[in-house]
Amino acid sequence: MEPIVKHEGIVATMNRVNVDTDQIIPKQFLKRVERTGFGQFLFYDWRFLTDGSPDPNFELNKSHTKGASILVAAHNFGCGSSREHAPWALADYGFKVIIAPSFADIFYNNCVKNGMLPIRLEEETVYELLGRGTERFTLTVDLRNQTITGENIQVSFSIDPYWKEMLLNGWDEIGLTLKFEKEITAFEKQVN
Helix, strand or coil: CCCCCEEEEEEEEECCCCCEHHHHCCHHHCCCCCCCCCHHHCCHHHHECCCCCECCCCHHHCHHHCCCCEEEECCCECECCCCCHHHHHHHHHCCCEEEECCECHHHHHHHHHCCCEEEECCHHHHHHHHCCCCCCCEEEEECCCCEEEECCEEEECCCCHHHHHHHHHCCCHHHHHHCCHHHHHHHHHHHC
């Protein structure tokens, strides 16, 4: 995985509560085991009309969100089933950071395990950002210093030190285990 230290990106907003994993990536697209190729189906039922053309009213189809890598969402983002395909789809689409007042726990953990930074912020701050959803704007997320800055915003966020270290170093759980490869090899030699 790529480390996340500091990320500056265009923001897309989604002022919808309880966005579940079936809306993030509908079940009919869960036929792959690779982590790639899901971005094209992200929010499929909302992004596209029944004839397959983009819905001009959907948030991610607006011109000011083109190239967005930061998603600001409302309460309980990622609820529903525990499908890991949801963070895969968001990452494959290009999102690196997701900001919301609250996340479903399994979704939050799946994001971090897949190299995305989910950030919980106070509701007031999130709704202030959501209110800017009709304009193009950027934010800078500094994971090392745990800050988010941009025009008219400077705020700190919390993250578990374990997850912070994983993201700063670009480690997944296997990568973290391999950090102790010498010790594991030495132990295996003792046991055999």
